[in-house]
Amino acid sequence: MAFFKKLKERLFKSSSKIDEGLDAIVSDGGEEETVEVTEAPSGPTPEEIAAAEEEARIAKEKAEAEEKARQEALEAEREAERERQAELEREREEERRRQEELEREREAERQRQEELERERLAEQQRQAELEREREAERQRLSELEAARAKAEEEERQRIAAEQKAAKEAAQAAADAAEKARLEEIARQQEEERKRLEAEAAEREAERSRLEAEAAEKEEQRLKEAEEARRREEERQREEAEAQEREDQRRREEEEAKAREAERQAQEAEAAERLAEAERLAEEARIAEEERLGELAARPAPQAVMEPMTTLTASPLDDFEGEEEPEEKRGLLGRLFGGQKKTVVRRTLDDDMLEQLEELLITADMGVDTALRVTANMAEGRMGKKLSVEEIKTLLSDEVSRIMDGVAKPMPLYSHKPQVVLVVGVNGSGKTTTIGKLASQFKAAGKSVVIAAGDTFRAAAVEQLQVWGERAGVPVLTAPEGTDPASLAFDAMDQAQRDGADLLMIDTAGRLQNRADLMEELSKIVRVIRKKDPDAPHNTLLVLDATTGQNALSQVKVFQELADVSGLVMTKLDGTAKGGVLVALADKFGLPIHAIGVGEQIDDLAPFDPEDFAKALVGLE
Ligand SMILES: Nc1nc2c(ncn2[C@@H]2O[C@H](COP(=O)(O)OP(=O)(O)OP(=O)(O)O)[C@@H](O)[C@H]2O)c(=O)[nH]1
Ligand SMILES: [Mg+2]
Numbered sequence: 001m002a003f004f005k006k007l008k009e010r011l012f013k014s015s016s017k018i019d020e021g022l023d024a025i026v027s028d029g030g031e032e033e034t035v036e037v038t039e040a041p042s043g044p045t046p047e048e049i050a051a052a053e054e055e056a057r058i059a060k061e062k063a064e065a066e067e068k069a070r071q072e073a074l075e076a077e078r079e080a081e082r083e084r085q086a087e088l089e090r091e092r093e094e095e096r097r098r099q100e101e102l103e104r105e106r107e108a109e110r111q112r113q114e115e116l117e118r119e120r121l122a123e124q125q126r127q128a129e130l131e132r133e134r135e136a137e138r139q140r141l142s143e144l145e146a147a148r149a150k151a152e153e154e155e156r157q158r159i160a161a162e163q164k165a166a167k168e169a170a171q172a173a174a175d176a177a178e179k180a181r182l183e184e185i186a187r188q189q190e191e192e193r194k195r196l197e198a199e200a201a202e203r204e205a206e207r208s209r210l211e212a213e214a215a216e217k218e219e220q221r222l223k224e225a226e227e228a229r230r231r232e233e234e235r236q237r238e239e240a241e242a243q244e245r246e247d248q249r250r251r252e253e254e255e256a257k258a259r260e261a262e263r264q265a266q267e268a269e270a271a272e273r274l275a276e277a278e279r280l281a282e283e284a285r286i287a288e289e290e291r292l293g294e295l296a297a298r299p300a301p302q303a304v305m306e307p308m309t310t311l312t313a314s315p316l317d318d319f320e321g322e323e324e325p326e327e328k329r330g331l332l333g334r335l336f337g338g339q340k341k342t343v344v345r346r347t348l349d350d351d352m353l354e355q356l357e358e359l360l361i362t363a364d365m366g367v368d369t370a371l372r373v374t375a376n377m378a379e380g381r382m383g384k385k386l387s388v389e390e391i392k393t394l395l396s397d398e399v400s401r402i403m404d405g406v407a408k409p410m411p412l413y414s415h416k417p418q419v420v421l422v423v424g425v426n427g428s429g430k431t432t433t434i435g436k437l438a439s440q441f442k443a444a445g446k447s448v449v450i451a452a453g454d455t456f457r458a459a460a461v462e463q464l465q466v467w468g469e470r471a472g473v474p475v476l477t478a479p480e481g482t483d484p485a486s487l488a489f490d491a492m493d494q495a496q497r498d499g500a501d502l503l504m505i506d507t508a509g510r511l512q513n514r515a516d517l518m519e520e521l522s523k524i525v526r527v528i529r530k531k532d533p534d535a536p537h538n539t540l541l542v543l544d545a546t547t548g549q550n551a552l553s554q555v556k557v558f559q560e561l562a563d564v565s566g567l568v569m570t571k572l573d574g575t576a577k578g579g580v581l582v583a584l585a586d587k588f589g590l591p592i593h594a595i596g597v598g599e600q601i602d603d604l605a606p607f608d609p610e611d612f613a614k615a616l617v618g619l620e
Contacts, residue, residue, distance in 0.1 A: 204486050205530065212493060237469045244470070248600075345385035353378055356391070363616070364548045365579035369586040373398045389619075396613040399582050403609035408591040410437075410538060410566060417449065417495035417503040419528060419535035423521060423562050424542035425554055426509030429570030429596055431460065433542050434504050435467025436596070436604035446501040448473040451491035453484040453524065454508040464506055470601050484508070484520060485527040492531040505536070518561045525562070539565045540593065543584075545572045551580050555588055570596030573603070578616050 346352055353374050360370035377394045386394075412418065420437075422430045431454070438448045450468050454460040458480045468475030476494060478487040488505055495503040505528075507521065528535045541564045543551045551569075558564050572578050572595045585592065592607040614620065 201485075201527065201530075204483075204489065204527075208486075208489060208493060212497075233469075240466075240469060343387045343389070345387045345390075347383060347385050348378060348381050349383070360395075360579060363579035364583070366549060366552065366583035366587070369402075369579075369583040372586065373402070373582070376401075392617045392619045395617045396610075396619050398613075399616055400609040400613035402582055403585050403592070403607075403612060406585040406589060406592050407607045407609045408566070408593065409606055410540070410593040412446075413537055415534070415537065417492070417500045418537045419492070419495075419532065420502060420504045420538045420540060421507065421521075421524065421536035421562070422504060422540045422542060423507050423558055423564070424509055425544075428509060428542045428544040428547075428554075429568075430509060430542045431464050431467060431506055432599065433540070433568050433570060433594075433596060433604065434464070434506050435471055436601055437594070438467070438473045438502075438504060439471035439601050440604065441502055442471055442473055447498070448502045448504060449491060449495045449498065449500045450475045451488055451503065451505045452477045453487055453506045455480060455482045455484050455487060456508050456510070460506075460508070467601075483523075485523040488524045489527045489531065492528050492535070496531065521562050539563055540568055541566070541590075542568045542570060545569050545578055545580060545595075546574050548580055549583070552583060552587065555584060555590065559588075564590060566591040566593045568592075568594045568596065568604075569607075573597040578612070581612065582616070 356374045356377075357370045360373060361367055365373065373395065376398050377391075381394075410420075422434055424430045434450060438450055441448050448471070450464060450473055452461045452464040452475055454464075455478055461477045461480070465475050465477065476487065476491045478490070484507065491503055491505065494500075505524065507524070525536065539562050541555065541558045541562075543554060545551070547554070555564070555567070567584065567590050569578075569581055569584075569592060572581075581592065581595075584590070594604050595607050595612070597603045597605055
């Protein structure tokens with residue numbers, strides 16, 4: 001076999017590497033086999049066979065050497081390959097270890113990252129925890145802050161309230177102290193005022209005394225001058241009187257004219273009323289005839305009404321009438337009576353009484369007095385028929401019965417001077433009444449001095465001077481604004497010195513308020529009582545009849561202000577409402593000394609209850 005293999009190697013050595021491989025392959029582990037080769041019939045000689053065998057043996061040895069080298073090279077390559085493989089294996093191992101190392105590192109890194117993450121989360125948690133704590137702290141702090149602010153506010157309010165209370169208390173204390181201080185000052189001022197007043201009065205008295213002394217010394221010297229002045233005044237007074245008489249004459253002429261016109265108007269009116277009454281009577285007569293004709297035609301009950309000729313609407317207009325001769329007619333008579341001589345009568349019942357009461361109330365008699373008068377009048381007469389005249393007579397009797405007790409002239413005393421203080425609201429007629437009274441006293445032979453105590457108005461003084469001149473009595477005056485009490489004191493002095501019977505003191509009716517008026521009147525009284533403790537002997541309250549019911553409240557007020565001893569009611573000529581005098585008499589019972597019935601000097605009459613009552617109800 002080996003042979004063939006060698007042959008083949010020789011033959012085909014260069015033919016193909018594959019073969020080489022195959023060969024190697026086959027060779028490797030192949031078993032060599034001996035094959036028999038057949039020789040050709042003429043064959044090589046033994047020398048040629050020996051040389052061929054030699055060559056084959058050398059070729060074989062060479063092939064074997066080459067094979068061995070190849071085998072060794074193969075073995076080296078295998079060894080190198082093994083080493084390379086081992087090297088690769090080591091590298092792989094190395095790589096694997098490196099990979100493992102890397103893996104471990106990655107694992108470590110991952111774990112580290114995880115650790116970091118955990119730490120981060122823990123940190124986060126811790127931060128959140130811290131944040132929560134901080135938030136809680138903030139919350140707590142803000143609550144603390146709010147509580148502190150609240151406490152501070154409460155404290156502040158408490159302090160403010162305390163301060164306010166303290167301030168108020170201090171203010172109240174200060175107010176009280178101030179009030180007390182002011183009251184003390186007021187008290188001191190009042191005391192001082194009173195002391196100064198007393199001093200002034202004393203000084204006044206002293207001054208008056210000194211003046212009186214001086215006056216006495218001066219008197220002689222002044223007498224002649226005074227006489228001359230008197231003569232001049234007398235001349236002027238005569239002139240004024242002449243003027244007054246002239247004026248009076250003119251006024252009387254005018255009044256006569258007016259009265260004549262009035263009379264003519266009344267006559268015309270009377271003629272009209274007569275014509276109307278006749279017309280009505282004629283109508284009534286015709287109606288009556290017709291009615292009688294009808295009655296005659298058929299029998300019927302008797303007529304109760306008799307013909308009426310006066311139908312003036314009045315509280316008494318449902319009278320049953322009966323004719324009577326006409327008598328003198330007063331106010332009510334004129335209202336209820338016509339030109340026809342007819343007298344009507346009405347049965348006195350409650351309705352009629354009520355109407356009478358209303359009538360008296362409208363005449364200013366006042367509710368109480370009106371009720372009393374009508375009640376007295378009606379006593380025992382209810383159900384009886386009364387005519388106007390009869391009612392007038394009953395009323396007049398009742399009124400004069402009430403007035404009887406108060407009709408008293410002003411009392412005159414022997415004491416000199418008798419001091420008459422005249423008071424009343426402004427415009428009531430004080431000054432005029434003083435003038436009229438002075439004139440009457442003078443005419444009765446009394447010496448009179450008048451003091452113009454209304455020193456507030458120059459015109460008031462002048463007015464009194466005119467009245468003094470008219471009455472022919474001296475009027476003591478003082479410059480406008482002088483203290484009336486001081487003037488009254490001087491007047492007392494003069495009246496005493498002159499030995500005058502009467503001193504009449506006029507006063508102001510217009511003062512700021514009641515307190516002032518009271519103060520002034522009481523001061524006058526105080527001062528004149530220094531001269532005469534019993535003065536004033538009369539305090540006349542002058543009332544204006546036209547003020548109606550207001551006169552009642554004036555009496556009340558002046559009774560409080562001054563010790564009113566009697567009344568004079570003026571302007572009764574100017575009102576149809578003299579009824580207030582009845583109310584005054586009924587209510588206060590103060591004496592009524594006189595009534596004023598005009599503006600002239602003689603228009604002051606003594607108060608006659610009967611005349612007054614008749615005039616009031618219209619009886620003549
Ligand atoms: N018709 C009428 N007028 C009178 C009567 N008495 C006074 N007078 C008038 O009433 C007005 C006021 O009269 P005075 O005497 O000035 O009244 P007084 O009370 O002094 O008034 P004062 O000084 O202002 O307070 C005058 O115009 C008088 O002429 C009177 O009996 N009848
Ligand atoms: Mg007057």
